[in-house]
Amino acid sequence: MTTKPDAKKPYLKQPLHLFYSALLLIFWVYTAITTPNFDNWIAENILTVSLIIILGAFYNIFRFSNTSYTCIFLFLLLHIYGSQYQYANNPFGDWLQQQFSLQRNHYDRLVHFGYGLLLAYPIHEVLARGFRVRRFYSYLLPVEIILSTGALYELLEWIVADWVYGGGEKARAFLGMQGDPWDAQKDLALAVAGAAITMSVAFVFSKKKKDS
16 A cells, blocks of 8 residues: 655655655745735744655654655645735635535535644554554544644644734634634534544555455
């Protein structure tokens, strides 16, 4: 299921990693230039930059598989595109809303689902290869970590909204609530569902590989 890159091979000799990095940088700059709300873009990208710094700092200490790097790359694309607009005004979300007659723009829900779906496997690799966690727990704990970090993100998002926008309508727009008082809970549920799907599929593939 995974393709492990050569841990001894330097970054500049990893074509796939260079491709992902270049594409992310180009897209990141593009969203910064074209965003209609630069303050929102800055706030949304604080965690994006933090994750990239962490990946770079640990690149020669812990090397993910190419499967995990692909998952991380796809999630960052989703999140960076989300930062270009406030989530309630995301064009792709608007398109989905019109096509399927939805009551709200669901792009934020898509990103939260992607958070669990795409980042659970990299977390599994850290637990399994980095911390040598027992096999069963290496598949169970990523779901719990997605839940706990998702809840932490919701709290941080609320703090940033209150600090940057001082509460009120602008803060609610930043949070992407769109009038739904249960928005945070639904976002968390989707993240956990995405993580559970990924870990279930990974566990089945791992079991089949072990039995073969």
